[in-house]
Amino acid sequence: MKNKIFKLVFILPIIIYSIVLVLLPLLYVLFLSFLTSDSYGGIIYSFTFKNYLNILEFTYIKMFIKSSLIAIITTVICILISYPFALILRTKSKNFQNIATKLIMIPFLTNSLIRTYGWIILLRKSGVINTTLLTLGVINKPLSLMYNNLGIIIGMVYTLLPFMLLPVCSSVLAIDNSLIEAGRDLGAKPLQIFKKIILPQTLSGVFNGSLMVFIPAIGYFFISDILGGGKTMIIGNLIKNQFLSARNWPFGSAISVFLIIVTFFLVKIYKHFGGKMDDLGGF
Amino acid sequence: MKKRRLHNLFIFLVFSFLFLPIIILVIYSFNSSSMNTLFEHFTLDWYKNLFNNRDLIDAFTNTLLVASVSTIISTIIGTISAYGLYKYNFPLKNLVNWLIYIPIVIPEIVLGISLLSIYTLMKLELSLFTIILAHICFSIPFVIVSVRSTLSKEISVLEEAAKDLGANNYIIFRKIILPIIYPAMISGATLAFTLSLDDVVISYFTAGPGSNTLPLYIYSMIKTGITPDVNALTTLMILLVFTILISITIYQSHKIRKAII
Amino acid sequence: MKKILIRLDKVSKAFGKNNVIKDFSLDVYEGEFLTLLGPSGCGKTTVLRLISGLETVTKGKVYIDSVDVTDIDATKREVNTIFQNLALFPKMTVVENISFGLKMKKIPPNEINKRVKSIIKLVKLEGLENRYPNELSGGQQQRVAIARGIIMNPKVLLLDESLCSLDLKLKKSMQVELKKIQKKLGITFIYVTHAQDEALSMSDRIVVINNGKIEQIDSPENIYQHPNSVFVADFIGEANIIDAKVLDNKDSLKLSYFNDQVICINTIEEFNIGETIKLVIRPENVIVSKEDKKGILGKITGITYEGDSTKLSIELNNEIMIDARIVDKDTFDEDDIVYIRFSKNFIVPLRNRYEK
Numbered sequence: 001m002k003n004k005i006f007k008l009v010f011i012l013p014i015i016i017y018s019i020v021l022v023l024l025p026l027l028y029v030l031f032l033s034f035l036t037s038d039s040y041g042g043i044i045y046s047f048t049f050k051n052y053l054n055i056l057e058f059t060y061i062k063m064f065i066k067s068s069l070i071a072i073i074t075t076v077i078c079i080l081i082s083y084p085f086a087l088i089l090r091t092k093s094k095n096f097q098n099i100a101t102k103l104i105m106i107p108f109l110t111n112s113l114i115r116t117y118g119w120i121i122l123l124r125k126s127g128v129i130n131t132t133l134l135t136l137g138v139i140n141k142p143l144s145l146m147y148n149n150l151g152i153i154i155g156m157v158y159t160l161l162p163f164m165l166l167p168v169c170s171s172v173l174a175i176d177n178s179l180i181e182a183g184r185d186l187g188a189k190p191l192q193i194f195k196k197i198i199l200p201q202t203l204s205g206v207f208n209g210s211l212m213v214f215i216p217a218i219g220y221f222f223i224s225d226i227l228g229g230g231k232t233m234i235i236g237n238l239i240k241n242q243f244l245s246a247r248n249w250p251f252g253s254a255i256s257v258f259l260i261i262v263t264f265f266l267v268k269i270y271k272h273f274g275g276k277m278d279d280l281g282g283f
Numbered sequence: 284m285k286k287r288r289l290h291n292l293f294i295f296l297v298f299s300f301l302f303l304p305i306i307i308l309v310i311y312s313f314n315s316s317s318m319n320t321l322f323e324h325f326t327l328d329w330y331k332n333l334f335n336n337r338d339l340i341d342a343f344t345n346t347l348l349v350a351s352v353s354t355i356i357s358t359i360i361g362t363i364s365a366y367g368l369y370k371y372n373f374p375l376k377n378l379v380n381w382l383i384y385i386p387i388v389i390p391e392i393v394l395g396i397s398l399l400s401i402y403t404l405m406k407l408e409l410s411l412f413t414i415i416l417a418h419i420c421f422s423i424p425f426v427i428v429s430v431r432s433t434l435s436k437e438i439s440v441l442e443e444a445a446k447d448l449g450a451n452n453y454i455i456f457r458k459i460i461l462p463i464i465y466p467a468m469i470s471g472a473t474l475a476f477t478l479s480l481d482d483v484v485i486s487y488f489t490a491g492p493g494s495n496t497l498p499l500y501i502y503s504m505i506k507t508g509i510t511p512d513v514n515a516l517t518t519l520m521i522l523l524v525f526t527i528l529i530s531i532t533i534y535q536s537h538k539i540r541k542a543i544i
Numbered sequence: 545m546k547k548i549l550i551r552l553d554k555v556s557k558a559f560g561k562n563n564v565i566k567d568f569s570l571d572v573y574e575g576e577f578l579t580l581l582g583p584s585g586c587g588k589t590t591v592l593r594l595i596s597g598l599e600t601v602t603k604g605k606v607y608i609d610s611v612d613v614t615d616i617d618a619t620k621r622e623v624n625t626i627f628q629n630l631a632l633f634p635k636m637t638v639v640e641n642i643s644f645g646l647k648m649k650k651i652p653p654n655e656i657n658k659r660v661k662s663i664i665k666l667v668k669l670e671g672l673e674n675r676y677p678n679e680l681s682g683g684q685q686q687r688v689a690i691a692r693g694i695i696m697n698p699k700v701l702l703l704d705e706s707l708c709s710l711d712l713k714l715k716k717s718m719q720v721e722l723k724k725i726q727k728k729l730g731i732t733f734i735y736v737t738h739a740q741d742e743a744l745s746m747s748d749r750i751v752v753i754n755n756g757k758i759e760q761i762d763s764p765e766n767i768y769q770h771p772n773s774v775f776v777a778d779f780i781g782e783a784n785i786i787d788a789k790v791l792d793n794k795d796s797l798k799l800s801y802f803n804d805q806v807i808c809i810n811t812i813e814e815f816n817i818g819e820t821i822k823l824v825i826r827p828e829n830v831i832v833s834k835e836d837k838k839g840i841l842g843k844i845t846g847i848t849y850e851g852d853s854t855k856l857s858i859e860l861n862n863e864i865m866i867d868a869r870i871v872d873k874d875t876f877d878e879d880d881i882v883y884i885r886f887s888k889n890f891i892v893p894l895r896n897r898y899e900k
Binding site: 437440441443444445446447448449450451454458459462463 | 596598617618619620624625627628629631633634635636644645648649692696
């Protein structure tokens with residue numbers, strides 16, 4: 001009897017949590033996505049596929065492609081920064097590695113919106129970068145560093161870089177030194193060592209990071225809002241607008257369902273290449 | 284040698300990139316200009332202003348409240364759930380084990396709108412409570428993943444040893460398991476706290492009119508222009524965070540040194 | 545007759561569809577050192593866990609001190625286990641580990657102190673009371689684990705391959721010490737191992753288990769000298785096992801083997817004329833000589849020096865390999881032609897059982 005109560009204490013909260021706070025909301029969104037909205041933002045309970053057909057409209061498809069492109073570019077830049085960073089970090093002392101990985105986390109502790117705002121001070125026409133370059137005489141006309149796609153990408157890379165740095169660093173730092181020494185001992189050249197030893201062992205870290213960068217990058221509406229000047233809509237903006245300004249919840253839900261499917265698909269690929277689910281949440 | 288200098292430069296640049304906007308905010312908190320444009324001259328006015336800006340202080344305390352409450356609750360639930368999922372079999376276990384990864388992987392905006400929808404369906408008025416609930420929702424899985432990583436097969440042998448010596452389930456959890464998972468629990472809690480402080484998207488959808496948090500306050504001001512007292516607040520926050528982190532690091536390296544000797 | 549402390553009565557244990565233990569019956573006497581010996585996966589650890597209560601039986605009954613404990617939880621059985629990897633609580637000191645069980649029993653603190661002190665003396669852990677397990681050597685950890693078990697004054701102490709993680713030298717000294725402790729306290733020990741040397745040197749009785757069934761229960765000497773099955777002969781020590789045919793069974797057993805060899809041996813077991821049986825001959829009971837032409841002709845194909853003795857691998861004319869163990873190695877070289885004989889009193893005839 002006592003043991004039964006004990007067991008309930010340990011499993012009931014998670015059952016309630018995962019059903020009430022995870023499963024039900026998502027099922028409800030799925031349900032909403034088949035309904036219709038009236039012109040006042042209300043919901044009409046008539047079943048339709050219209051919302052999904054709407055997604056196929058040219059303007060939306062164009063937006064999806066653009067949003068995915070921004071996310072892909074962001075992901076690639078993050079990889080290009082993180083991988084060399086991790087390889088260099090490998091050559092440093094354990095103490096340095098510890099401190100460096102801690103430092104990566106620190107920006108998180110200030111809110112990401114505040115840091116995005118910091119970028120405005122840096123990037124705008126009268127901002128720090130332009131003023132400095134003008135005073136130094138490098139340029140004679142201020143550069144357009146924000147309120148365009150460049151601004152969005154800078155913001156995305158900045159906000160999401162730690163999500164790439166952490167898994168890539170932990171996978172690169174986890175490589176056993178003796179493996180590399182053995183490779184060297186057998187006469188492998190640096191490039192061969194990289195291709196045969198380092199790359200295969202760190203691929204799952206890179207996939208992990210890519211997933212944690214790409215997925216948020218299609219949803220972070222506040223970055224495109226603030227640093228893109230509202231000119232470029234990413235999928236996140238579209239969903240936000242459907243829920244808050246256009247008040248077409250069914251359509252917004254349909255896009256969300258579409259995003260969930262994309263996410264599941266990406267996770268499937270990640271798992272296919274040997275990625276572990278627990279690594280996605282382990283920073 | 285040259286290569287090494289290049290390496291150091293690269294590391295330096297990456298960290299500069301990560302910290303640049305924060306450093307700028309700190310510098311501009313001492314700038315007398317109210318427009319956050321050019322640096323005029325040094326002042327501490329914004330720090331004084333900060334304490335008169337009720338809205339900002341409210342937003343900040345709300346943020347800390349949300350982060351603390353959601354961290355405590357999600358750490359407790361996450362820890363006991365990690366152990367429950369490790370120890371017990373129950374009918375919905377596979378489903379639960381699958382569902383807990385969803386808040387980690389799906390786009391935050393989807394989590395945000397799905398919670399908003401279900402709140403509306405349940406006629407829950409948006410408030411600090413709904414934000415806290417949302418933050419608990421996305422924090423629990425991270426705590427579970429963190430704690431679960433320390434629950435290995437060896438733990439089950441320890442459980443059996445304790446049982447063999449006459450310990451009941453409660454004592455096994457309290458005296459044997461908890462001391463072992465404690466560090467993972469703390470790092471899970473740290474993660475939950477950090478993610479809560481950093482969150483914009485989910486708070487954006489689950490906050491009500493009377494429940495301003497820091498990101499929402501800033502978001503509403505960003506178009507009209509942000510006053511430097513926000514910079515001052517950020518500076519104070521960073522100072523606090525650094526102090527905590529440095530003391531943790533010193534404590535840990537002290538422990539490592541002790542372990543080596 | 546000694547008192548029966550533990551009785552397993554036709555016990556079976558299945559994990560899913562996998563029957564690990566089948567109709568297993570065993571009596572353990574008070575004060576004895578009993579070893580469950582068998583290859584890995586034979587079910588010996590499961591038998592131990594059924595006694596400790598960490599597993600429950602699928603069928604059958606378990607009695608401890610004549611009380612039916614089949615449905616009683618491990619928490620309440622008066623037996624304690626020393627686990628294979630020791631399972632010391634990592635966040636507790638030596639004293640905290642050792643006193644854990646007594647605290648669970650709500651024994652008054654000053655009595656706990658007294659008992660802990662005396663047990664620490666017994667297992668020679670003085671001065672290490674406040675160390676954590678990771679600050680101890682393998683042998684010291686072993687002692688903590690033993691102390692943690694015996695402080696409970698269990699009726700039976702169960703040891704699950706407890707010494708197998710130690711290096712050879714430490715293992716030998718722990719074996720001696722374990723035996724000493726057992727004699728001193730008079731506690732019944734049930735020891736599980738796959739290492740026959742441990743079993744032979746420590747036990748009063750050995751239970752050889754194979755495929756979840758008992759092959760043989762006997763004293764170490766009898767198990768070694770008179771194995772009752774080919775499995776036991778093969779598993780314990782080294783053995784030459786050869787086919788033979790019963791020619792006569794009147795006074796002594798007259799056998800033919802290797803087609804042309806005939807031998808008479810004495811045995812209590814009865815065999816039928818014409819029956820094909822197995823003969824077990826330990827390597828040390830093979831007599832090797834260069835001169836004795838009455839023996840069977842063979843060639844030495846390998847010599848393994850083993851310190852106190854030397855093992856010869858000999859290939860006979862009929863291509864059968866025979867191992868012999870000799871004391872004086874200098875007489876022989878590889879490729880030498882030799883003659884072998886079996887010392888007749890040490891040949892064990894076994895009925896040819898069909899094994900799955």
